[in-house]
Amino acid sequence: MKKLIVMLLTLLPTMVMAAGGNVHLDAANNDLSDKASLQRGAKTFMNYCFGCHATQYQRYERVATDLDIPLDIMRENMIFDRDAKIGDLMVNAIPTEYAANSFGAPAPDLTLVSRVRGTDWIYTYLRSFYADPSRPFGVNNVVFPSVGMPHVLEELQGVPSKVYETRLVDGEEVQEYVGIKSDGTGELNTEEYDEVVRDLVNFLEYAGEPMKLERQNLGLWVMGFIVIFFVLTLLLKKEYWRDVH
Template sequence: MKKLMVMLFALLPSLVMAAGAKVPLDAANNDLSDKASLQRGAKLYMNYCFGCHATQYQRYERVANDLDIPVDLMRENMIFDRDAKIGDLMTNAISTEYAANSFGAPAPDLTLVARVRGTDWIYTYLRSFYADPSRPFGVNNVVFPSVGMPHVLEELQGVPSKTYETRLVDGEEVQEYVGIQSDGTGELNDEEYDEAVRDLVNFLEYSGEPMKLERQNLGLWVMGFIVIFFVLTLLLKKEYWRDVH
C-alpha cells in the first residue's frame, strides 16, 4: 500500500500536466540570446507581476549583470522596496495569508514556472484571458478554467472576449471556439501584445535557468572534446595493435 501511494504521488505532476494539455498551445518562440527582449520582459514582470509573484531564487544584481542593465538603473526603476539592497533576493511584500484571502490561494513564486509549465503553456495562458462577469475578478481563462488571478495585462491588451465560429456538424449548426479577441481599448495592438507576452515569457525562462545558454555552449565544447579524444584514442589503439594484426 505504501509503495502504491508513493507511485501515485510520483505520477501526480505528470497527470496534472496531461490534464492541461487538452488545450492546443501556441509556440512561444522566445530567444534567450535576445538581451533587449529579456530587458523588456524584466520590466513587464516587475511592473505587472512582481506585486504578487516573487522570484525569490533570483537576485537583483544577478539579473542586472546577466541582462546588461546598469546597476543604478536597476536600483532606481526595478527595486520597489527602498530598504532592499542590490544583492538581495527578489522577494515581495505580499504575505501568504493576504494572497490566500484575496485570490483564494497563495500567489506562487514564479522563478521556476517556465521549467514546470513550459514556455508554450505560459505564452498561451497569458493570451487566453477573457471577460467573464461570473468570476470574482471578471475574467476567466481558456487554458486555466476558473482561474483565481486577475488579468493584470488588461490595460495593455484591452478587454478580451471569446470568439466563435458557426460550423455545420451532422447537419446542425454548432458554435465552435476559435480564439480570443480584444476590444481594442488596450495600449497595444494584437501583434504588439503578443510580442510583449513573448518578452515576459522570455524573462521567465531565463529566471528558471540563468545559465542555460552557458550550459549549452559548454556542452558543445564538451562534445567537441569527446570527438577529438575519441579520434586520438582510435589512432592510438591502431598504433598499439598494428604489429599484433
C-alpha cells in the same frame, strides 16, 4: 525501489501539469540571446507581476548583470522595496495570508514556472484570458479554467472575449471556439500585446535557468572534445594492436 518511488512522486506534479488540458498551445518563439527582449520582459514582470508573484531564487544584482542593466537603473526603477538591497533575493512584499484570502491561495513563486509549465503554455495562458462576469475577478482563462488570478495585463490588451465560428458538423450548426479577441480599449494592438507577452515569457525562461545559453555552448565544446578524444583513442588502439592482428 524506495528511490524509484520517491523519484516518481517528485515528477508526478510536473507530469500532471504538463499533460493537463487539450488546448492548442501557441509557440512562444522567444530568444534568450535577445538582451533587449529580456530587459523589456523584466520591466513588464516587475510592473505587472511582481506585486503578487516573487522570483525568490533570483537576486536583483544577478539579473541586472546578466541583462546588461546598469545597477543604478535597476535600483531606482525595478526595486520597489526601498529597504531592499541590490544583492537581495527578489521576494515581494505581499503577506502570504493576505494573498491567500484575496486570491484563494498564495500566489506561486515564478522562478521555475517556465521549467514546470513550459514557455508555450505560459505564452498561450497570458493570451487566453476572457471576460467572465461569473468569476470573482470578472475573467476566466481558456488554458486554466476557473483561474483565481485577475487579468493584470488587461490595460495593455483591452477587454478580451471568446470568439466563436459557426460550422456544420453532421448537418448541424455548431459553435466552435477559435480564439480570443480584444475590444480595442487597451493601450496596445494585438501584435504589440503578443510581443509584450513574448518578452515576459522570455524573461521567465531566463529566470528558470540563467545559465542555459552558457550550458548549451559548453555542451558543444564537450561534445567536440568527446569526438576528438574518440578519434585519438581509436588511432591509439590501432597502433597498439597492429602487431597482434
